[in-house]
Amino acid sequence: MGVRTIARDQEPISQDIVGYLPTINSPATELNTVFEILKQSELIRKELHLETIVVVMDQALYAKAAERTWKHREWFPNILLRMGTFHTICNALAIIGKRFRDAGLKDICIEAGVVAEGSINGVLDGKHYNRAVRVHRYISEALMRLAWEEFTPWVEKNAPERSGMIKSFLEDVKDMTSDLNQEKMTNLLQSPLSAELITLWTYFLEHLRHNNGELSGFWMSYIDMVEDVVLCLLRASREGDWELHLHAIRTMIPWCFAYDKMYYARYLSPYFAQMTNLQEKYPSVYEAFKAGQFSVQLSNNNTFGRIPVDQAIEVTVNKDTQTPGGTLYIF
Template sequence: MKKVLKGSQLATASNQRVVLPASIKPHVFTNLAWDSIDRLEETLTGKGTSHRVNGIVVQANVYGPQLPRAELPHIEKLKQRSVTIEDQELGVYVAGARVGPQPLPTREHCVQETKEAALLACKKNLVWALARKTDTENQTIPSWTGFNISTRDQEPISQDIVGYLPTINSPATQLTTVFEILNQSELIRKELHLETIVVVMDQALYAKATEIAWKHKERFSNILLRMGTFHTICNALAILGKRFRDAGLKDICIEAAIVAEGSVNGVLDGKHYNRAVHKYIYEALMRLAWAEFTPWVEDSVPEKSGMIKSFLDNVKDMASDLNQQTLNNLLQSPLLAELITLWTDFLEHLRHNNGELSAFWMSYIDMAEDVILGLLRASREGDWELHLHAIRTMIPWCFAYDKINYARYLSPYFAQMTNLPEKHPSVYEAFKTGQFSVQLSSNNPFGWIPVDQATEVTVNKDTQTPGGTTRFSLNAGAVKHYYITAEHRSAFLGQLREMVQGNKSEVCHAELQRPRIQKDEEAVSAVVSLIHEWVNPFAEKRDLINISTAKAAPKEIASDLIKAYEIGEQCYATFKDETGERPTSKEIPLPNGNQQAENIQ
């Protein structure tokens, strides 16, 4: 049954309604994102706080004729001072026997296609690192994000439309709630007349949603579930911190004063997304590696030494006039192609012929560049092939460092995404144009963000504002009134904040401002100086030691650390062989720890 209330109003199987904002148009590719939200009621014991699910709908701005909207119904004024709310309990969903997905092999030629995107990203990162080295005393080149903003000045910017969906007043940990999410998503798909709709979730929600979707393939066959990139990046940061924390990374962060001692554990656990720690460490290690590169070239291929000087002169010219055209000219130059070949050979030397310590810290550069910066760049540039490359590179690290849930679910996720051209061609074409990310900024050409991150900075931010849910009433009636209008108040709050803050188009990004550029340079220089004082991992052959204390790792531990990625790759291959690239029913723990019988309303 359909009614019209400032948009399309849909009745779900549980009698709840999905209200689509009037700005959302039919026949336009759409992303949905759902995320759990914790309300901050103040209770004496800390118990009794509510846990609900927020949702957003995202569409690209399209221009052209639009279908007329149905007229709003006339509502008689009753002059009531209170609102009567009917209880709308969700229909009960019980799982029954588990059913996994059909085996789906990875398209290997798709994996080969992603390597070109990874090579281009590697070139951009190398040019950025070299540009930052041109004049460290009077640094004018911004850090990684600022550099990419400056070199995309010719890219068109079109803000996406983000609408808020009604809050689902039920904990996200329950399968009943996830079943309702899928039902509402399917109703939205039908209302928008779409062949397929994309639904983005964090790993915890994704695991439950895929379990239900696999069991009811026909019912939810037109919903494409995606694991949120933002939460995947946070997991990658945690892996990086776990691997290098006790090898000297924690000491570097504290001694170089790039992280306060009280915050360092949270940073290394991947809980502080906005900290630039790993960008600093990555750039510092790149500088240390480059310092060893020139002597290596003079010894190995002395006839190429002049080529390096010529290329650095070109980098200086680009740095003096930093824009997209000068960067593209440099990327297309034969000198860079020749240099990349030499640089790749040198990095292979550091990985395999320069001792365990060098190989270990080269894995930091590889993880930071291929996974973390790869996922970031893919989202911010809308590069789908680079996204797939970063996911593929990350999977073995998840196996190696006991990120079991991500290892299990990223494997079938990656296989499904490589098969999009055959299974969901319309979604694949949209993703190729960058519509797996969201453009919220009106002036940042490097400002696309993951869809699941968009929920954090839009609806979650607006509903968590102090005064909105802090010191919130525990009265049952007040809570019900709050939830029935939560998405509307959140949307109004976001619009009000935008009006009060004014147009920010004239304010440049923080990393482009002179004080921030100097601060970033001081942080990187501090890390480089500190490592020089301790142990430079690339200077000479060494066994695996802690670079801050010089304490050697036991042989068996050193062997495991050096072979971690290889071990993870073997586990990934075994997992694919045994399960057909899908998590098995036996291995996945039940969400609520209890077996349930099937009964779907």
């Protein structure tokens, strides 16, 4: 069982039900298909007596639906469009691969044996989702372990009076790991020692980003992209943390501009603006999202097991029909 699940053992679980809607026998790329999705969504909203209905789409469909709703705002005022988090993560993985592929990341993955040479391009392009997430998690953790080895010497040099505090905190962590649970984890993270250590660690990371040479800053940007975008989007979905989701989206937008992901750059910007104003325009949706209802809980025993809506479609409808990409969905 993962540490995240153990550390959230007191969280309540409410398993979601995935309902299968009739498929639309028409190419997804056609505007008429998108318009039909919006019409059917509005009919479902009325049938269920909902104030607002949320429709989740990947970027290609979202772009067409957004253009239609922006042009004719009076047609579907009660439909809220969301860009699928799963496909957004895939795009973030592709950006990371594009930035670091030829800087040594490709060679590291192959020589370390975490990816076969024949699969590395698919991983770095963000097409092999599970393998890509696993690889970047491994590489990010390896870099953080190297940074941690230098952290104590840095503290002894720059703040020697606090080195004893670090040793005391690490002893507490070591004692706790044999019997980890959510209460103990919360108490440890809220302790004064934890706050002081996090402050020192933050200063040290800033030192690595800006005062330790260009190479150090470059690879710190890798850690930042993996942790602040990919892993934050994953954690936000799994924990149902809406504010963390918005933080990751905001962090990702500049990288989309920098690496010519123009479709995501164009549509993530208004998406972020709309999502940050939900409390004013769609208060009921905002309360639902704050409660974690922007991702799907398929398991009845995993407290860290929520997944993005568009990924839920991949592992349910598309898996059952065995036609990946061939089932057009409304959710």
